[in-house]
Amino acid sequence: MGICVGLQALFDGSSEDASCPGLAVVPQHLGRFNDADKAVPHIGWNDAFVTSSSSLYDLRPASKYYYVHSFRCAYEPGLLESQGWTVATAQYGDETFVGAVARGNILATQFHPEKSGVAGLRVLRAFCTGEGAAALGKPLAPGGPPPPPTASLETQPTTTTTTTPAAAAAATAAATTTTTTTTTTAATPQKGLTRRVIACLDVRTNDAGDLVVTKGDQYDVREKSSTANEVRNLGKPVDMARSYYHQGADEVTFLNITSFRDLPLQDLPMLEILRQTSQSVFVPLTIGGGIRDTVDPATGARVSALDIATMYFRSGADKVSIGSDAVLAAEAYWAAGAKLSGTTAIEQISAAYGNQAVVVSVDPKRVYVDDAAAQGASPHSIIPTAFPGPNGETHVWYACTIKGGRETRDLDVVQLARAVQAMGCGELLLNCIDRDGTNSGFDLELIRQVKRAVTIPVIASSGAGVPAHFEEVFQQTTTDAALGAGMFHRGEYTVQQVKEYLGSKGLAVRGFEG
Ligand code: 1PR
Numbered sequence: 001m002g003i004c005v006g007l008q009a010l011f012d013g014s015s016e017d018a019s020c021p022g023l024a025v026v027p028q029h030l031g032r033f034n035d036a037d038k039a040v041p042h043i044g045w046n047d048a049f050v051t052s053s054s055s056l057y058d059l060r061p062a063s064k065y066y067y068v069h070s071f072r073c074a075y076e077p078g079l080l081e082s083q084g085w086t087v088a089t090a091q092y093g094d095e096t097f098v099g100a101v102a103r104g105n106i107l108a109t110q111f112h113p114e115k116s117g118v119a120g121l122r123v124l125r126a127f128c129t130g131e132g133a134a135a136l137g138k139p140l141a142p143g144g145p146p147p148p149p150t151a152s153l154e155t156q157p158t159t160t161t162t163t164t165p166a167a168a169a170a171a172t173a174a175a176t177t178t179t180t181t182t183t184t185t186a187a188t189p190q191k192g193l194t195r196r197v198i199a200c201l202d203v204r205t206n207d208a209g210d211l212v213v214t215k216g217d218q219y220d221v222r223e224k225s226s227t228a229n230e231v232r233n234l235g236k237p238v239d240m241a242r243s244y245y246h247q248g249a250d251e252v253t254f255l256n257i258t259s260f261r262d263l264p265l266q267d268l269p270m271l272e273i274l275r276q277t278s279q280s281v282f283v284p285l286t287i288g289g290g291i292r293d294t295v296d297p298a299t300g301a302r303v304s305a306l307d308i309a310t311m312y313f314r315s316g317a318d319k320v321s322i323g324s325d326a327v328l329a330a331e332a333y334w335a336a337g338a339k340l341s342g343t344t345a346i347e348q349i350s351a352a353y354g355n356q357a358v359v360v361s362v363d364p365k366r367v368y369v370d371d372a373a374a375q376g377a378s379p380h381s382i383i384p385t386a387f388p389g390p391n392g393e394t395h396v397w398y399a400c401t402i403k404g405g406r407e408t409r410d411l412d413v414v415q416l417a418r419a420v421q422a423m424g425c426g427e428l429l430l431n432c433i434d435r436d437g438t439n440s441g442f443d444l445e446l447i448r449q450v451k452r453a454v455t456i457p458v459i460a461s462s463g464a465g466v467p468a469h470f471e472e473v474f475q476q477t478t479t480d481a482a483l484g485a486g487m488f489h490r491g492e493y494t495v496q497q498v499k500e501y502l503g504s505k506g507l508a509v510r511g512f513e514g
Contacts, residue, residue: 001109004069008022010106011026012029015071027083029073030071030072031071031072035455037093039480041068044250045250047061048089048099056088058132063513068356073098074097075096075097090110118513195509196250196251201241202216203256205258211270213234215234218438234489240489248496252284252286255288257404285316286320288361288429291312291349305345309349309352309357319357326360326425328402330411346358362413362417364401365432367380368395380414383397383449384396418453421454427458430458436462443462460479467498470498475507
């Protein structure tokens with residue numbers, strides 16, 4: 001069985017590296033997705049439709065599977081089938097590509113079954129039990145394929161989250177023994193890539209030494225209502241991640257928000273959080289915080305960003321997210337005349353694990369300028385804004401910050417985005433300090449500006465307060481995904497409610513299969 005690049009290795013070869021032949025088990029060549037009209041890598045939940053009405057390791061037409069890749073086998077109708085392969089396909093933009101192939105005892109999937117929730121676990125079970133091989137290619141039972149889930153949002157558990165730590169703990173405990181309700185909206189699942197909804201957990205140690213999920217207002221995570229001014233505690237990371245998985249979150253992101261000052265090597269609880277989460281949460285996990293070259297203060301040994309990323313991957317992460325270090329690397333890139341050094345964390349990690357494994361988390365802040373200044377010789381990408389500054393300024397540029405917004409740099413988001421894409425970053429997590437925790441909606445002007453600058457996928461983040469904000473960002477920008485934090489942590493809305501809302505507006509979403 002081959003998964004993702006494991007499928008690709010079975011082919012003749014790939015334009016990814018012309019000098020490296022494949023195993024040639026499947027006689028076709030792979031090429032890169034065309035990024036003229038869509039973001040590449042292709043990241044998210046898409047179909048695996050069997051091209052014949054026959055069985056292929058329990059793939060189901062109403063299910064969605066998680067893909068993350070830049071290279072693909074373009075589907076040529078009938079070609080592989082004529083050689084005895086059973087084939088499943090998916091569509092991205094105007095390209096139809098091979099999502100899975102099987103013949104004899106060989107199964108290869110371009111998607112990640114281990115990250116595709118219950119739909120993916122069914123494929124693994126069919127492979128491991130031998131049932132998939134035994135049924136391969138046989139006509140499906142009379143009545144067609146196994147009955148599709150009742151809705152594009154299927155049977156889903158509901159959970160409650162609340163604001164106090166004690167109640168949050170009770171609620172997250174309840175998440176493991178959730179009440180099940182059946183959703184009956186949006187009866188026809190939509191084809192193609194779905195809108196990704198991501199739950200983000202900012203994690204840090206509180207004053208009592210416990211690792212907690214917290215949430216800031218414009219990055220300030222300390223309670224203002226109490227005299228103790230303690231770190232806001234919204235619950236336990238693993239329990240909350242599990243709860244969001246059951247609500248249908250398409251990905252879960254952990255940001256270790258104080259690791260710019262603490263070395264993750266010594267942050268074993270964070271690694272343990274990843275290990276525990278990946279045992280029961282079968283969607284992609286991203287981890288950010290402290291990924292940079294550093295020195296272990298205990299031993300004096302140099303630890304590379306690649307070593308730290310490797311540690312995170314081995315603990316269950318699928319992607320690592322780089323914040324502060326990416327800003328410094330981008331500054332060096334432009335100072336060197338847009339030349340790659342080959343030594344940055346982004347370059348090293350993407351060379352070892354692929355572009356799709358490297359996310360850059362951006363923490364930009366609005367800098368207002370008036371029109372006259374906008375016409376001047378500023379090196380920054382200045383745009384008009386519908387939200388004037390405190391002195392009526394009509395234009396804005398977005399300055400990158402480091403160390404959790406504590407330090408503002410003379411680098412704008414467009415400069416950062418272009419530099420990190422050149423270095424091999426596969427996706428941008430685009431926060432906005434001005435909107436963070438405000439519940440006032442995403443900064444659409446920022447998102448549009450960054451989307452225009454790059455071809456890699458962008459995750460819109462900061463400001464979500466109601467499900468309509470997700471609809472707004474998907475309808476009014478070309479963002480590839482949208483992320484929420486506070487509205488989920490405070491129990492105001494569930495991920496499921498956001499998806500139901502998007503579904504009711506005609507946007508394709510993945511339903512949770514329980
Ligand atoms: O710089 O590589 O060590 O990474 C540190 C990481 O920690 C960065 O990704 C940075 O964004 C994050 N971080 C640092 N300080 C904070 C903080 O809040 N004080 N959190 C922080 C960033 C912002 C979002 C948040 C959205 C959505 N969190 O991820 O989840 O704004 O919030 P909302 O929906 O409630 O508005 P490094």
